[in-house]
Amino acid sequence: MRHAALAASILASLALAAPIAQAQDAAAKLAQDAIIVDTHIDAPGILMDTWADLGVEAKDREFDYPRSRAGGLDVAFMSIYTSPKQDADGSAWHVANQMIDGVEALVHRHPGKFAILTSPRDVSRLLEGGRVLLPLGMENGAPLGDHLANVKFFFDRGVRYITLAHSANNRLADSSYALEKTWNGLSPFGRDVVREMNRVGIMVDVSHLGDASAMEAIKLSRVPVIASHSAFRHFTPDFERNISDAVAKAVAAKGGVIQVPFGTAFIDxxxxxxxxxxxxxxxxxxxxxxxxxxxxxxxxxxxxxxxxxxxxxxxxASTLAQVLDQIDYGVKLLGIDHVGIGSDFDGVDGELPPELKTVADFPHLVAGLQARGYKDADIRKILGGNLLRAWTAIEAGAGK
Missing domain, CATH: 1.20.5 (Single alpha-helices involved in coiled-coils or other helix-helix interfaces)
Incomplete structure (x- = not known):
């Protein structure tokens, strides 16, 4: 009898394991087939501190080429981040250019593995051969200084979104972290910068902004805006860094996208x-x-x-379920066309859900979405389709 019970137990385990394996295989297949766009990876800042060749396995990093290929990541926005301190001491312009130089050096070192991406129209062509594409996103408008011409300068260097402020008020806008706001909206120069970003085709990013600054930027923009890495404040009521329902609805009404991060500090x-x-x-x-x-x-x-x-x-600690809860909430609030992903890999000191520790783990996110009943076509939208649609509309509005 004991042998019969053991056999029955083994058969039951095998019966349970088969569907799990099939689900994992389906998630991995979709992750490889879909275009995955992550709008916020902080690799350039770490390269400034400690060089690593991201074309091969870099064990102390969360983004590198082998892990990107394993996870199905296709488009990885490199964050060109400068701090309020660098803004104050006048070094932000130089630091931003050095970071861009670092990304370009990585591409030149591995032209078969990476390519700079400056337009959504080039995605299919540049992905050929298994490349990972590296558009640039400027986190903090500090490198612009007081010169409106620097918007075009950084566009020409490849920057395709600018987060207007970061962790302190600056000459453009107020930060969500600042207890006292300077502008209660945009500064006069900030309004000029938004108009110029629209003109040249740089996405306006309202992540990190105080609510009044975000709302004015959205209202002023002629084209969609994005939140490159913002979780929903619904889960963290007193945390202005996460996006409010009102601001999120305004982004969606403009045709934009909220890109959900994975960092524990945002989702827990x-x-x-x-x-x-x-x-x-x-x-x-x-x-x-x-x-x-x-x-x-x-x-x-x-x-x-x-x-x-x-x-x-x-x-x-945080969990994959908390990331999925964020996505669920955004989809219910805004619709399936206005939610994406902006992980913040390499930018949160490793404080991430255990299921989402590196860019190799996107299949876990896909499996979670499938388990919650999302259709594959809708998962493709979340993984990158929504961001590429918004970026295409922003690019189409340039020059007008």
Missing amino acids: PASAADTQAYFRAIDAFDRGNAALKAQGQPPKDRAAFGKDWDAAHPAR
């Missing part, structure tokens, strides 16, 4: 609260240091503050 409510608290604390710390400097006293150690903060706020 407790982690989002920690992130919000950090920016408030570091703001107070910097204000205190400014007061000490004004009094002729030595400032406190910012690095030590960060170390103490990390010790008191250990990393939290």
Whole structure:
């Protein structure tokens, strides 16, 4: 009897394993066949700190060529990120150009593996041979400085979206992280920049913006706008960095797309609260240091503050289910045509769901969407079709 029970148990396990294996195979096949577009990968910033050849396996990175091919990633927007500090010290323009040089060097080193992408019309042609395409997205408008001509300058260098602000108010717009807003919308120069971005064909990105700045940018733009990596504030009510329903609906009404990130800090409510608290604390710390400097006293150690903060706020966990919940919510709120993905790989210190640790893991996302009942045609839209549609419309509106 024991042998019969064991045999029955083995047969039951095999019967269960077969559908699971079939589901995994179906997800992997779709991931390879669909055009996957990830609008936010922070590889260039890490290349500035520590060089790695991303054309071969780079074990300490989340993006490289072998993993991209394994996961089916086709179009990987490289984030040209500059910080508020670099904005303040005047180095943002130089840093942005160095990052672009780094991406170009990667392409020149591996022309059979990578290509710079500057237009959605070139996707099919450039993908031939198994390349991964690298369009550029500028995270923070700081490199523009005070010169409107720099919009065209960076367009000519390949930049195809600009996130107007990052973690501090700047000369264009207000940051979602700033407790006090400078403009309560766009600055006069920010409005000129949006118009010029429309003219040359650069996507306006409202991720990171305060609500009033985002709404004015959306209203002013003649073409669709995007949120390159924004989760939904519905899950994190006090976290302005995540997009509100009102702003998301405005993006969709304009024909744009909300690109959902994978980082724990965005999709997990407790982690989002920690992130919000950090920016408030570091703001107070910097204000205190400014007061000490004004009094002729030595400032406190910012690095030590960060170390103490990390010790008191250990990393939290997140899950694939939370990413899927974000996508579900966006689809229900906006419709299937206005949701995509902007992972933030290499930009969140590895704080990601265990099922989505690198660009090789896109089949897990596909399998999750299939398990939740999404049709393959709709999954293709989420994976990249929606972003390419919006980008095509933005490009078509250029020059008008």
